[in-house]
Amino acid sequence: EVRLVESGGGLVQPGGSLRLSCVGSGFTFSNYWMCWLRLTPGKGLEWVANINTDASETSYLDSVKGRFSIFRDNTENSLYLQMDSLRAEDTALYFCARDPYIKAFQDWGQGTLVTVSS
Amino acid sequence: IVLTQSPGTLSLSPGERATLSCRASQTVTSNFLAWYQLKAGQAPRLLIYGASSRATGTPDRFSGSGSGTDFTLTISRLEPEDFAVYYCQQFGSSPPYSFGGGTKVEI
Numbered sequence: 001e002v003r004l005v006e007s008g009g010g011l012v013q014p015g016g017s018l019r020l021s022c023v024g025s026g027f028t029f030s031n032y033w034m035c036w037l038r039l040t041p042g043k044g045l046e047w048v049a050n051i052n053t054d055a056s057e058t059s060y061l062d063s064v065k066g067r068f069s070i071f072r073d074n075t076e077n078s079l080y081l082q083m084d085s086l087r088a089e090d091t092a093l094y095f096c097a098r099d100p101y102i103k104a105f106q107d108w109g110q111g112t113l114v115t116v117s118s
Numbered sequence: 119i120v121l122t123q124s125p126g127t128l129s130l131s132p133g134e135r136a137t138l139s140c141r142a143s144q145t146v147t148s149n150f151l152a153w154y155q156l157k158a159g160q161a162p163r164l165l166i167y168g169a170s171s172r173a174t175g176t177p178d179r180f181s182g183s184g185s186g187t188d189f190t191l192t193i194s195r196l197e198p199e200d201f202a203v204y205y206c207q208q209f210g211s212s213p214p215y216s217f218g219g220g221t222k223v224e225i
Contacts, residue, residue, distance in 0.1 A: 045154070045162065045205050045217040059213040095161060103209040104152035104167035106174075111161060 002026040002107045004096050009112030016086050020112055022079040022096030030054075030074035033099055036081045038092035039111070048094070049081065064090075086116045119144050119208050123218035130223065136193040138221045140206035145186050150209035153182055153191045156220075157202045165204075166191060193223075201225055 008020040020036070035050035049060045049070040058070050069082040079096050093113050097105040120143040130136055140151065149169040154162040164173040166182035169189055179194045193200055206218040 044220045047215040061214050102167050103150040104164055106164045108161035
């Protein structure tokens with residue numbers, strides 16, 4: 001069974017930093033592109049970033065470019081999202097997800113909540 | 119690509135048919151259009167990918183259709199567990215992989 005478990009969310013002040021983690025199991029982690037998405041009451045679901053299998057290629061939503069960094073450790077079956085210079089509008093439930101080469105996000109974690117507020 | 123979903127809210131009764139629309143601002147590459155169901159406190163659930171292929175475990179009352187810029191998710195007979203928010207999402211040749219604004223199906 002494919003399982004994705006996120007952690008690392010919390011309350012942070014504007015301008016602060018957080019690092020989210022996602023551990024995958026039940027599949028060969030190193031064979032799959034991985035991504036981060038988020039859910040907000042105002043904007044709904046939003047793709048944030050993705051990373052290819054060997055971490056040589058990454059892509060970001062324009063509004064997080066230069067502030068967020070996605071990376072992975074295939075030896076630990078782990079995906080990360082380093083979030084710096086956080087803004088109130090980054091407040092969201094963050095999910096990691098996997099596309100098993102069907103051009104859709106089939107497998108999702110339960111999410112970790114990030115709240116940016118003073 | 120901007121995805122526009124309509125209607126914003128659909129008020130129906132169990133047993134009725136639901137038709138949800140997703141319109142893209144430009145052609146969706148290879149019809150890489152997916153539909154997700156979202157319920158409070160749960161992770162999004164993939165229902166349909168490639169515009170019309172059911173994901174594993176998706177009941178056959180859910181069907182996807184369309185191509186190019188116009189796509190539809192149809193729920194043939196609403197079950198109580200189908201009342202939720204539905205999102206479409208395009209997986210084009212390059213990011214960002216945008217989502218629509220969602221359609222809430224309510225009783």
